[in-house]
Amino acid sequence: MSPSRAAVLVLATLTLVPACGNGSGSEPPPAAPGERVGSTSARVTAPAPAEDLAAAVAGNGALALDLYRVLSLEAEENLFFSPQSIAFALSMTYPGAAGETAAAFERTLHVSIPEPDYHRAMNDLDRQLRSRGAGAKAADGQPFRLRLVNQLFAQRGFAFEPPFLDVLAQEYGADVRLLDFASAPEPSRGAINGWVAQETEDRILDLLPQGTITTDTRAVLVNAIYFNAAWAKPFDPALTRDREFTLLDGSRVAVPTMSSADLAARAAQVDGVEVVELPYDGGELSMLLLVPPSGALAALEQALTPERLAEYVAALRAEHLALTLPRFEVRSSLALKPPLAALGLEVAFSELADLSRMSSQADLLVSDVVHQAFVKVNEAGTEAAAATAVIIGVTSMPTIRPVAIDRPFLFVVRDDATGALVFVGRVTRP
Structure with missing residues (x-):
């Protein structure tokens, strides 16, 4: 893949993943962030086999501690992140990868079961986490919240492979919201950051820094997590x-x-x-x-x-x-491309990337993975939020x-x- 032909896929950890590629011809005007398209498949609600769920959780945990060991060497003082958000963001990108790039995702995510079973297990984990806290209280006196949301923001007019969109819809509950990265990258970045802020109750305000979304961006996969819970026994x-x-x-x-x-x-x-x-x-x-x-x-x-x-x-x-x-209160803003490359995902960031199962319209690569997280711990409980963008x-x-x-x-x-x-x-x- 030559630099002139390379299209870029940006992943964000909210999870947010922007992807980019070469477009041709005139682009349509920006679409409203609420305009949705994509797979017509319904989300699967059946549980996964217990052994598959355990395998996915174990893989997520291994990724969490892999990242912690790398990030802790670079952090000067406090550090905070959501490995679960990062895992969901990367997992949504994985079904678009092929060949050695898919193998790199499997190694980094510690996937130990067949790919369809893995996505079904991640679906079940998401379902179980979202079910927590019925009748419980949050640190702010309102009801307990553990909210997880997955979303694909895509370039209007760019073609994605139907099986890829089906996996996102069926296993991650992610539909497609259309934006116009090619003609309006900054308004598109603002729309995604606004969506992230809304889903995290304004705790993650600028997930995508200026310059992360360009005219080459074709998609952004996003996972957002918001958590607010009271202690079982609050401190006086x-x-x-x-x-x-x-x-x-x-x-x-x-x-x-x-x-x-x-x-x-x-x-x-x-x-x-x-x-x-x-x-x-x-x-x-x-x-x-x-x-x-x-x-x-x-x-x-x-x-x-x-x-x-x-x-x-x-x-x-x-x-x-x-x-x-x-x-304590900790806020972290992390560039995850270097640590993920060090953990085995380097090919996905290179011109050798193969994301052909995501789209055959252009050559894609992962240009960046960004993550923000916030936590506040006090006498009442804990409030935390995170966002990941895989570009x-x-x-x-x-x-x-x-x-x-x-x-x-x-x-x-x-x-x-x-x-x-x-x-x-x-x-x-x-």
Whole structure:
């Protein structure tokens, strides 16, 4: 594929994936963002076999920790992202790939089952996650929200392969919204960013930076996730006060810190790592805190594998804790092309890319993958949002164990039933 012929596919992690290709002739005027076309197939609602769902969740978890290990080496301080959003964005791109490019997606996503079974399992995972929180409360006092949305934004008049559109519709619930990237790239970028902002309750405002959408763009695949949940047992704001937190360099700062004198929770100590699980209202999702000894954060990060994480979860036991936890808010904006290339997806970003199952009208490649994520943790609960654009007691008198989270730590928001890692992050400076 020569540079002059190369068409570009941009992937975004909201999940948002813009694709681009060469157009010919005059382009039609911009279409309204609400104008929809695409497959007429209905979304499949039947569950996937349990073993296929487990395989997809395991693959997503492996991708999550692969990315975390790479991103943590580059992040100066705090880090937060949604591996589940990234997995959905990449998975929607995967059915458009062929040959070595498809194999690269399979390696990066850790696909271990036949492709149709994988997409059906991802469909079931999406369905299960969206079902969480019935009757539960959010941190803002409104009903619990775990919202996931998939969407394909496409160049008006550009032809996509019907089987590709069928997979998006049947397994990801994604239809096609028409825009005119070729004649109006900036208004198109604004329309997509506006859609993302709406789906994430204005927590992700500018997913696609200026310049990511060009006249060569032909499609943007987008996944958006919004999460808002109250703790099962909220912290008392009256007990929050400034406490010392030790930074990576050993210095200390005073930060607003929540506390609970007698919190019934599952916890463990594994090889010096404090592991604490904080459930959300409704009992279907939880935050898992991993607090290594002082100075050992990097060692924990690089040793964290799906098997190791499973060991931490298996070690959890009911305890009574005198817990202190800083309030924190983290916003990350990540360029995922370099880490994904390092993890095996490099061919998709090159002129050797084969996305012929997506469209035969032009040669396509993935020009970028961008991701934004936001999390706010306070006494009431957790609010989190992410977007990806390819261009997650004792009946006797208890012993109360003090756990002071006063040093850098990792945290994971997990779906308890499937084990899906919805969000992953670290806090080094609250």
